[in-house]
Amino acid sequence: MRALSVALLVVAGARTASADLSVTFTTTDSGGTYTPKNIVAAWIEDANGTFVKTIGRWAATRKSDLTTWTGKAGANDADAISGATRTSHAIPLTAKWNLRDRNQQLMPDGNYVVRIESTEKGPRNVGSFPFVKGATPQKQTGLSNGGFTSVTVDYALLSNSCGNGSTDPGETCDGNCPATCMDLGLMCFQRIRQGADCNVECTTVPITECLDGDGCCPDGCDGMDAECPGGNSGGGGGSDAEDLGGCETSDAGAGWLLAGLLGAIAFWRRR
Numbered sequence: 001m002r003a004l005s006v007a008l009l010v011v012a013g014a015r016t017a018s019a020d021l022s023v024t025f026t027t028t029d030s031g032g033t034y035t036p037k038n039i040v041a042a043w044i045e046d047a048n049g050t051f052v053k054t055i056g057r058w059a060a061t062r063k064s065d066l067t068t069w070t071g072k073a074g075a076n077d078a079d080a081i082s083g084a085t086r087t088s089h090a091i092p093l094t095a096k097w098n099l100r101d102r103n104q105q106l107m108p109d110g111n112y113v114v115r116i117e118s119t120e121k122g123p124r125n126v127g128s129f130p131f132v133k134g135a136t137p138q139k140q141t142g143l144s145n146g147g148f149t150s151v152t153v154d155y156a157l158l159s160n161s162c163g164n165g166s167t168d169p170g171e172t173c174d175g176n177c178p179a180t181c182m183d184l185g186l187m188c189f190q191r192i193r194q195g196a197d198c199n200v201e202c203t204t205v206p207i208t209e210c211l212d213g214d215g216c217c218p219d220g221c222d223g224m225d226a227e228c229p230g231g232n233s234g235g236g237g238g239s240d241a242e243d244l245g246g247c248e249t250s251d252a253g254a255g256w257l258l259a260g261l262l263g264a265i266a267f268w269r270r271r
Contacts, residue, residue: 021097021131023055023114025151027089032120036088040118041069042095047111053102055114056095058083068117068126078102092150099133106168109134116148129153162198171198178202188216 023042029035039059044052051072057063062085064070073079079102100106114129125147131138133155143151165175172195181191181202188207195201207214210221217228226232 019099019133019137019156021055021099021114021133022094022154022156023096023116023129023152024092024094024154025116025127025148026092027086027118028125028147028149029089030119030123030125030147032122032124035120038086038089038118038120039063039066040086040093040116041066041073042093042114042116043069043073044097045072045113045115046107047113049113052107052112053097053100054079055097056083056093058086058093060085062121065119065121066117066124068115068124072115107133114153116146118147127151131155167198172201174198188218 021044025042027038027040029038032038039062040057041054041059041063042056043054046052054069054073054077057069059066064075070077110133112131112133114131116125116127116129118125127146127148129140129143129145129151131140131153138153138155140151140153143153145151162171162174167174167176177198177200178193181193183191184204186204189204190207191202191204193200194203206218207216208218210218210224212226212232215227217225222228222230223233
């Protein structure tokens with residue numbers, strides 16, 4: 001294999017919700033039977049040379065002439081993105097990978113290779129372009145290998161994957177984020193909604209506020225919470241109706257006592 005001509009640009013940045021890989025390249029004439037008409041396939045292999053997924057194909061009935069690709073992917077590769085046979089090598093091509101295998105399973109971080117094959121029937125061009133899938137975005141430009149020139153391999157971390165309906169790395173939800181949090185019925189605990197966008201979750205936290213009527217007496221709330229042994233002598237946060245030691249209960253008792261006294265006086269006068 002000829003040495004790769006690599007200009008590597010590493011862009012610093014933290015991992016965001018998701019990433020993808022974009023490969024742009026220009027094909028060259030391999031001197032085949034139907035030149036300049038040509039067919040092309042691009043695919044991903046792992047570091048061991050195991051086929052992962054087809055990411056681009058520009059071939060119709062003659063796709064079997066892409067013998068390296070069919071040997072890896074199989075003659076009836078369902079992942080193949082169909083495109084017409086090309087009439088020249090003048091226009092660059094672009095293929096993208098969503099970092100998943102042919103079963104739509106997300107691939108782990110590690111070393112991968114973009115493989116590209118083209119032919120006009122007969123001689124073939126086959127190029128290899130390695131890259132690292134990981135937490136750091138990476139853009140390689142000016143690559144040339146195996147008959148492919150002006151190659152750019154761009155591994156980009158994305159910040160806009162939220163909303164694609166798939167819970168990608170770095171997300172806790174996507175399309176199924178909780179709008180409210182159901183009460184679990186735990187004494188002196190409540191469920192609160194935390195986070196935003198595609199990082200929303202329900203968390204169970206202890207109740208710390210002195211509040212009448214919530215069925216809880218948090219630490220330090222004696223005398224300020226109706227549910228505490230000392231009641232709410234300090235005028236806590238609840239309403240009078242909820243305050244077992246507060247206004248309405250005391251006022252009602254005083255009213256009944258006054259009525260009883262007046263009744264007793266009336267009875268005594270009749271005698």
